Amino acid sequence: YSTRPGLNQAGQGAPHLTEVPETTHYVVADAAGNVVSNTYTLNGAYGSCIVVPGTGMLLNNEMDDFAVKPGTANLYGLVQGERNAIAPKKRMLSSMSPTIVLDSQGRFSMAVGSPGGSTIPTTTLQVITNVIDYGMNARQAIEAPRFHHQGLPQTIDVEAHGFAPETLKALQAKGHPIHVRASLGDAQLILRRPDGTLEGWADPRKGGLAVGY
Numbered sequence: 001y002s003t004r005p006g007l008n009q010a011g012q013g014a015p016h017l018t019e020v021p022e023t024t025h026y027v028v029a030d031a032a033g034n035v036v037s038n039t040y041t042l043n044g045a046y047g048s049c050i051v052v053p054g055t056g057m058l059l060n061n062e063m064d065d066f067a068v069k070p071g072t073a074n075l076y077g078l079v080q081g082e083r084n085a086i087a088p089k090k091r092m093l094s095s096m097s098p099t100i101v102l103d104s105q106g107r108f109s110m111a112v113g114s115p116g117g118s119t120i121p122t123t124t125l126q127v128i129t130n131v132i133d134y135g136m137n138a139r140q141a142i143e144a145p146r147f148h149h150q151g152l153p154q155t156i157d158v159e160a161h162g163f164a165p166e167t168l169k170a171l172q173a174k175g176h177p178i179h180v181r182a183s184l185g186d187a188q189l190i191l192r193r194p195d196g197t198l199e200g201w202a203d204p205r206k207g208g209l210a211v212g213y
């Protein structure tokens with residue numbers, strides 16, 4: 001099945017929306033129990049905007065995921081210290097959180113993840129808690145409104161739609177500045193239902209697509 005009306009198999013055609021220019025997440029599961037949860041990134045839009053001649057491959061600008069200048073925010077507002085400073089043979093810190101959740105018997109339960117820089121862990125966690133703690137199905141868990149806090153700045157980011165104005169006012173009254181954003185993340189999710197069948201949903205925020213065979 002497909003979440004896009006009229007499209008029942010993956011194939012060539014005009015893309016629904018142009019592909020996002022930096023980070024992508026996808027999840028795949030098959031009947032044999034194989035599961036993939038993969039996030040890959042160029043970091044900023046089109047990475048360093050340099051294409052390797054003859055390959056069509058864009059080079060990333062992942063150096064921004066180091067604390068280029070400790071104490072100063074990077075592209076995603078993350079302020080970090082000396083431990084993430086640039087040094088030979090070091091690998092930069094990443095927010096990417098491709099996740100596979102197992103149940104108490106070690107069986108596949110969920111595959112999920114998202115792009116979104118510093119908002120990746122909060123988006124991914126909210127999808128997981130939507131399923132486990134709030135009993136949502138895949139579509140509900142993906143489409144539920146999201147919020148985000150990353151310590152610095154001392155602000156709660158909320159999606160523009162879905163939060164009750166009185167809730168936001170109550171938070172402001174407690175001293176939490178609210179920052180409204182058009183959307184947070186672009187999560188993809190496959191979960192295993194209690195009867196063993198698989199259920200997937202793609203985030204409509206960025207035009208994703210769930211396909212089943």
Ligand code: DON
Binds near residue numbers: 042065
């Ligand atoms: O690895 C990281 O945390 C960043 N390079 C991710 C950047 C990203 O998700 C941009 N996305 N929209």
